[in-house]
Amino acid sequence: MKLKSVELQNFRGFKTLELSLPDAQTLIFIGGNGAGKTSLLQAIGMMLSWLPARIRSEKSSGNKMDDTDIFNDESSAFIGLCLTHDGQDVLWSRVKKRLGRTGSEKSVMDDMSALALHFRQRLTENRDTALPLVAYYPVNRSVTEAKLEPKSKRYNQLDAFSNAFTKASSFNNFFEWFRNREDLENEQRLKLKDFDYQDHQLMSVRAAITAFLPELSGLRIDREEHKPRLLAEKAGKTIVINQLSDGEKCLLALVGDLARRLALANPAGQKPLKGEGIILIDEIELHLHPRWQRNIVPGLEKTFPNCQFVITTHSPQVLGDAKNAAVYALNIHEHPPIFSLAETVYGRDASDLLEEVMDASSRTLLAKSS
Structure with a gap:
């Protein structure tokens, strides 16, 4: 199971975004603060959350948009997602209309509901049926104390899937x-x-x-x-x-x-560990030493070979060791708001990545004294 495309219209800071994705095990999104990385990850997470919800029950709901997700004073917001499973495309979309507004757009959930029904039927026939994992690890994740009460x-x-799409992970x-x-x-x-x-x-x-x-x-x-x-x-x-x-x-x-x-x-x-899934991780370098930042993507790909990882990062160390990843730069203030980094980032020096890819100086420029 892998993501194939994402489309946003009037979602948060995105006026329009259309993104076709390659068959890569890891997708990396970079950009400055406020560029839209977390919003994009959360949009994907909202859509993926509907799959386990509908596997539980055909009437259950995943995470929904609210009025604050609608761009400026637009009447509605749209998220469309396509993934591939067993060689088949599964496409669904969600629309959020602002109260008191009209519009012809409607949510289309047929493909996703059919996929969920497929898994419910398999669970009915065999209670040990394997399920693909979908999960989102937000930037608000921490370990305060290991609670071990029986x-x-x-x-x-x-x-x-329990608590797999929450705003904070404990x-x-x-x-x-x-x-x-x-x-x-x-x-x-x-x-x-x-x-x-x-x-x-x-x-x-x-x-x-x-x-x-x-x-x-x-x-x-x-x-x-x-x-x-x-x-x-x-x-x-x-x-x-x-x-x-x-x-x-x-x-x-x-x-x-x-x-x-x-x-x-x-x-x-x-x-x-060879199970399949789509895993979202925001700011993957959180709390990690630069040496560990270099190892995190290769480690995830090797340890969980059939999972696709969709991550955001500010770290040149993460980029420099992501050998087979597809890397995208985001900026909601530009048109289009996203572009693929055609140049290879693997193996490049951290200072070079900061200067040429992440649009940041590799060292602080001191002001000249008067």
């Missing part, structure tokens, strides 16, 4: 799921009398985290204290996850949560 819950594929669902799943793993060890037994969903999450943070190992719950703690081994020492830096915690939680969602969406698969 919750007796039976998870299914639809839980992969990652609490990841930590709760990890605790629940490890409890099940321990029960199986006792039942099978095999203390080397590992739950395949937890194995996939641990493998994904190790791929990005190889210095961490042995991720587990400590139940001996009065309050459960998430522990790991680092540099030969046992540490509490809350003691990690913000960058380490955010990367662990982002990668762990994505792996968790894929594990839930692919319950029967022994390799859930």
